[in-house]
Amino acid sequence: MWNKIRNERGLMLPDLIASLPLGVIVMVVMTLSVVNFLLAYSDVRDFTKMQDDLFQTVETLRYGFVQSGVNTNGVALCGLMTANQVTVGESSVVMKVDGNPAQPIQSSYRITGEGMMKLRGNYGSQLFTSPNSSSADIALFPKSDLKIDGELKYRILNPGSAFSAEESEFNENTNTYMVRLLGVDIEAQVRYRERVNGQSEEDDLRMNTRRIWYHTKIFVPNKPSQV
Secondary structure: OOOHHOOOOOOOHHHHHHHHHHHHHHHHHHHHHHHHHHHHHHHHHHHHHHHHHHHHHHHHHOOEEOOOOOOOOOOOOOOOOOOOOEEEEOOOEEEEEEEEEEEOOOEEEOOOOOOOOEEEEOOOOOOOOOOOOOOHHHEOOOOOOOOOOOEEEEEEEEHHEEEEEEEEEEOOOOOOOOOOOEEEEEEEEOOOOOOOOOOOOHHHHHEEEEEEEEEEEEEEOOOOOOO
């Protein structure tokens, strides 16, 4: 009778019970593999987004900003390629376009203490506002104020040294030096997740964040007006 049962197709109950632990182990390994893949994919996606957003921010600094819904008669907030008066502060770049003094065109790019680059500007008496709010400050990088562990998910780490005047030219009209070559040296960071309890600061930075360094120089082609 026993041999007849053993010759039938299928599994005996002892065999099935013995295989359960192995099946559980296989399922756990597969689950962990999927979770690790999703985490790695999310980290790569966030890092790539930081690269793209920072590149677009520098391009806005270079060429200017177009605000939808504001009648500027075809004139956008100026960038370095259209400005002819550029000055650099501790964490800001101010640009102006010579023209009618009654209708000034001015842009101010500044980095806040939290590490967000914002743009404020006007075309004549028209003050530009953010497309996402009624604020006069337009967030360029990051575009969102999402925070993780009390700090911005994406942020600039060196606001005080991000901009530098590589070459300047004295303007007799304003009695000041105007920037002709702007150095941009930005260190940015993305935070993937919160710091785990008991995790050292070094491990936190290594496992939960990633940084990028963006170096470039932008030439200001238009000379300041000499009156």
